[in-house]
Amino acid sequence: MEFDFKLLEELQDLDLKIEKMEEEKSNLLEFSEVKELEKELRHLKTLFEEKGNQHGKENLKLKKLEGELDLLEIKIQKEEKRLYNGTVSNPKELSSLEGEVKLLKAKKDFMETELLIQMDKVDALTKEQNDLSLKVSEYTQKIKEMEEELKRKLEEVEKSLNAFKGSKSEITPKIPDEILKAYNNLRGKKSGRVVVDLEDGVCQGCFMALPAEKVDKMILQKEKLWFCPHCQRILIVK
Ligand SMILES: [Zn+2]
Incomplete structure (x- = not known):
């Protein structure tokens, strides 16, 4: 029986298609954007952790300042009471007490400014943390979607590959x-x-x-x- 060279051309077509599909498959696996995004996500998570630590430290400083300010306020009230309720009558002592109250109030002003600065710092860190947290969930969602898309594409390629390989195994035995x-x-x-x-x-x-x-x-x-x-x-x- 004469061999029909058309079969050889068919085999070649299938081989070329298989080659293309294999290439597509390895491209999908190798150049997937998912890898880049995962790298970015790891970076974001590290940043988030660092901001969390920083936030904890600065917040502790804030609480400490608030506590110190409360104590100072109590001390001022106590000294002012002494100044005006007549327990101290010696003019020298009174003027020294007055000076002390003045100093304490100046210290309080200074600490209040410090407190405001510290509050801003903590607020800024809270905001940064929130932004990062949002980004982390965005990236996580994006990666999930891309992985699903990649899986779908790979399945498609695999299906074509199997079909081509099936046809190839039917044709091959017919070729001398x-x-x-x-x-x-x-x-x-x-x-x-x-x-x-x-x-x-x-x-x-x-x-x-x-x-x-x-x-x-x-x-x-x-x-x-x-x-x-x-x-x-x-x-x-x-
Ligand atoms: Zn030639």
Whole structure:
């Protein structure tokens, strides 16, 4: 029985499709944006933790300041009471007490300013923490969506791959060993098409013309396995 070279062309088409799908698969796995986002997310989480620590420290300072200010307020009230309730009558002592109250009040003013600054600091850190937390959930959601998308794409590619491979395993046994061997050998050496048409005496792989004598011979024996003398590709004579 004569071999139909169409089968070899079909096999080549399938092999090229399989090659493309394998490439797509590895591209999907290798150049996935998910990896970049995961890196960014790890960075954000570290930042969030750092801000948390900072916030804790600054908040502790704030509480300490508030406590100190409360104590100072109590002390001022106590000294003012002493100043006005008549327990101290010595003018020298009174003036010294007055001076002390003045000093305490100045200290209180200073501490109140410090407290406001500290409050701003804590507020800013709270805001930064909230922003980071929002970003972390945004990234987490984005990664989840992208992973689902990647999974869907991979499944699609896998499905096509399986279909092509199935067709290939149906066609391959129908191709004579000698032809299959030559074809596989060429595929190992060349990329792209290794089975090409001979059109008007010209190889469609390297676009070189074949000697007319040889072309005549080929046309007479189309069923034979022919190679291009220039590029060694398998030629299909139509
Ligand atoms: Zn050629």
